[in-house]
Amino acid sequence: MKPAQFDYFAPASVEEALDKLAELGYDGKVLAGGQSLIAAMNFRMARPGALVDLNNIPELSFIKPTADGGLAIGTMTRVHTVEHSPEVIKRFPLLPEVAHYIGHAQIRRRGSFGGAIAHADPSGQLPGIAKVMNAKCLIRSKDKEDRWVDAADLIIGPFMTVIEYEDLLTEVVLPPNPPRTGSSYQQVARQHGGYALAACASVLTLDEKNQCQDARLILMGVGEMPILSDKIKEILIGQEPTEAAFKTVGEAVQSEIDPSTDLNGTAEYRRDLIRVLVPRSLALSLERAKKGS
Amino acid sequence: MAQLIKIKVTVNDTVYEREVEPRLLLSDFIRHELGLFGTHVGCEHGMCGACTILFDGEPVRSCLIFAVQANGHEIKTVESLGTPEHLHPLQEAFNEKHGLQCGFCTPGILMTVVPFLEENPHPSEDEIREAIDGNICRCTGYEKIIESVQAASEKMSSGK
């Protein structure tokens, strides 16, 4: 289990990285945290011709408040840093809550926030979380204009995104949540740190009448990519959030998911997990929304 | 011919300069280029934790980093803790509580626990369990590892 040969480039700036990626084209591959990529390379399942390592580009690691009260997170910010950032904890408690379940401590220290999103693992947590948080992703490349892509449009299949070979996801911006917003994450995995068999995260915003002003729900591990539910909006927005309504959502999203069967779980089981996890997550989000967090 | 890259790495306070192929894993570099055999390799896909080292103070899997990426960085391996004659308090605790059997996973566990106890000097049992759950131990069933870490936290906070 030793990786095949490749060429290695360690640019010191984003500009240099973009130049290199443009030059390499199809042969090039971005190396961010590398916690999935290098494992795949060791199995020789991945064999890029060249790696462009982002780890020497300090300008890609940051957590900065945005003018509107959101946060911009640089692509190379480590998951562990995001998990423990006071800014993140204050504004987006959902992120540290989820980060806790991503791999093990050592993986989170090295794994990068943007890298995990761009990796688009259907069982990965961060691509879905970015979606449910209405994140916007900045994609840059040498010969194209900078593009802002909604996280919802970023992923187009398992491990597939709209990010092209010459492109680089440089930062992810999370828009602020209105007051009286609550969020939560629920998953079932075989082990702590393992891939989720099924997971969901919800974000609820209440209006002054305690009705749902906004409701977002992402379903993970139950399709080729994280699925942002439309059904929840139909059922909850403008309505009073009740336990019964949450159950209805759990049932309704069944038509939106398309889980697969693997050794760890059948499609049927995963479906049922979603049925169970969605109301649990919504109830928790509601409780938090009421507290105004 | 493979590309060779010059790197300068500080390992356990010693500076090493070597020329390496980009694909050389940091774990192999530490073991076979530097002869520091305390870092063990159990899976080479980032699941077992045996190869955990400190990379600029952070516990990471050295099988999921290329040696070239360590250029200019500071690494600590298990050899940076105590010696057989003068064990580190954490190592002492593992001896006293029987926190190891075959000892293959142990260096990775120690290197995971060192920064953990620095950040959290008085951890609960549950916190310890979670802190080491990225390190697989096939021998002990973890009970005595957890006791060892608890004992170490007491030792280290009492300054012994």
Add this chain to the structure above:
Amino acid sequence: MTGKYFGQPVLRLEDKHLLTGRAKFCDDIVIPGMLHAAFLRSDYAHAIIKNIDVTEARKHPGVVAVYTAEDMGDYWKLGPLQVPPPFAIKGAQFNARTLPPIAKGKVRFSGEPIAVVIAESRYIAEDACEDIIFDAEPLPAVIDLEKAWEDTSVLVHDDLPSNMAALVKQESGDYEAAKKQADVVVSHRYVADHVAGAAMENRGFVVNWDERTQEMTVWAGTQAPLPLRSAIAGRMGLVENQVRVITPYIGGGFGPKVMTSQADDVLLPWISMKLNRPIKWIEDRRENFLATTSERDQVHHCEMALKNDGTILGFKDIFYHNTGAYDPYGMTVPLNTQTHTVSNYRVPNFYTEIRMVFTNEMVVTPVRGAGRSEGVFVMERMMDLAARELKMDPVEIRLKNLLKKEEFPLNTGVIGQDFVVGVLDSGDYKNNLEKCIQMIDYEKFRNEIQPKARKEGKHLGIGVVTFTEGTAVGPYEGARVTVGNNGKVSVATGYSTQGQGHFTVFAQIVAEQLNVKVEDVRVITGDTGHFHWGAGTFASRGATIAGSAINSAAVLVREKIFATAAKLLDVPEDQVELCEGSVCVKGHPEKSVSLGDLAGKANPMRGAVEADVKPGLEATAYYAPPHGATGSGACAMIVDVDPETCKVNIERFVLVHDCGTVINPLLLEGQIQGGVSMGIGNAFYEKMVYDENGQLMTASFMDYLMPQATDMPKRMEIGHNVHPSPLNTLGLKGVGEAGALPPPPAFCQAVEDALYEYDLDLTESNLNPSLLYKFKNEATKR
């Protein structure tokens, strides 16, 4: 029996080097000029080899040599039968098909080696493996055990009429007659799932042929250094003392490392000699899953006849055992299963039948538990089935049938893996169970905790099972104890160690006999240059078999110390005694001689030693048991199940065991706890899965889930019973596999109890949430 050192929680002597990264493991061996090996392995599970083109691989820069079966000429021959067939059992049928060193003509499992590349580095060797063009014609694969037994359309070995590897029947009494007398007969099919040993250190092999000394040195992570030495010498046409096998520190064994005569240890010595260069091969994790042996994988069809009061009248078990593509390790595993189905309960009439099947999978050999796990699993599940049928409490039915201590020694009538009829030597099985239910507050749980939890909508369940562990089988082990001129003592044994703490427990035994400090005893294990008789590390036999030999050798040395010292100090032998590190005259501590000086005197450089006196304070002894010693125990666990997600948490875990005399209580707990984690892994996490085409789908830790710290019970307690074995002077029984045996059946019983609204019937030793969900959906709601 406790003494100054024996029976004490002595801290391990080996720890300091392990903890500081100074211990030398196989991959830490570096020899100038060393080359590295990588094997090309078949992607197909079953295929006819058409062509293997290594031309490009040989041209690859940095490659020194590439070999296939073709290149081996006469050296290519099938491997030996490491464990002979059980012809001690009347009517036993066994088809020996041993391992080829490298595939020739046909591949029979995915991962079977087809070529080996020797290169300047492992990286280059792996590159060159990719240059080899392997052309094969795939065949359908034999995977399903029950089907394969009947179906002859696809054969793993074409020269056999079927896929039968062995057929062994053992019976006692008359089951069919007992069945006629029975009030109730229950029957069921159970599956014991396939698991891996998965030691944290993969296998490794370093070999150096020295042309000038005509000697070969091998460093290997093996549990059987002496069989390995003999196998290599035999293959290479060398006499045994031309081959020295050294076991460095080994990162866990758990069974699979007992196998010899695999591609690495057959091919690499030959290549080292051919190239006159040292060669290193370090197995990687994927190879370990694909091509290192693994175990379990049985299907049982059981039947039990009982009286209405729960008394067992008879038991019948016909089971299919997967031996993989070859059966070089004989029938150790299924024989252990046969032994352990009928070992802790009184079963007056039984019939058991092993149907051992060839499949297109890697070979099956013992993994911690080694057939016992399967036996305990099916018998305990059958007890639960009977209890349910008879509406009895699971504890009550067990208490009723457990053997009584007055019945020992008890001849079981079953010939076991050691080819002798099993005899249960000692113990108090009922008390194990009584102590266990007391420790877990069984009554309180049933009467207070569980009803209250159910009212609150919580699903708590309890499982209680019992087990025996057949340990410490023959043939024998030996040891040599020597007092050095520095007064320190060395112990050399052919036994090898993988983390069990032998450096400490063996030292304790010697320190006790010679009254020296434990740290002054240096133990050498598994180096054939130091001691060259013995069998190997398996079946929980280290402390008992090697330990008893060491004790005997130490006693002989003590006698020699007394004789030599008495002469030197000019007093009768009964007037000398051991002071720490010296011998002194009783009542006159000032009249003494240090052990070091005495050792010097015992090896005079001039003059003549008397006839029959052997030089040095040294003795060698062997121990061979008439049959194994049987440990026993009981285990209980309380689980909390989320019926919606089918996730299970183990809240409490209690295990009571009896391994006879305890040498070191600290290490004993470690052994049990480690076994328990493997048992829990087997119950809910670990499973090797081959698809219908023989592809192993679980060749990484991403898919083969090893139990983690967060998967262990929140609270684990261990209770001890001590019934010394009458078989050896120290009263020892083994304990290495005990912890691994009871968790799967206890887990099933507890989960069934927790999900009380369902008529749950769990028939697999390995559950996972999704499978539990399936069982739940198939059950009727009460």
Add this chain to the structure above:
Amino acid sequence: MNVEGEYIFNGPQQAVYEMFNDPTALATAVPGMQKMVQVDETHYEGAIFLRIGPISAAFEGVLSLTDVNPPESCTLNIEGKGKAGFAKGVGRVKFTDIGNNQTKLNYSGEVNIGGTLASVGQRMIDSVAKSMIKSGCEKLQKTLEERCQQK
């Protein structure tokens, strides 16, 4: 692994059928298809360089058509081999005219994967296979439109 599903093409049954019997058209549906050469009437040899996220694998293989029953059904057989393992698939495809110039494709088949892909990639095989079939059908729909326009 069994695969099963359906897809609705906007086009007449005969055209859809013809497209499925034209491997050069089928090739457009396979991501990373690098070449496709006809070796005899029913067999085509091809090379694919597949890249899915971090995974990259080169395959060489043979595609053949059997049980040809125009314009209703045929069987596609694919065999590929590469450094990361091998894949062998048999897919029975059926076409039904459902009116409105639409044709329903029903497919059912079995895919066997071996080697590294199978032994360490099982977690992703199912979802990747599903996604490849889906995107393949979408690409074929485009090809179909082009072909219909040219006519």
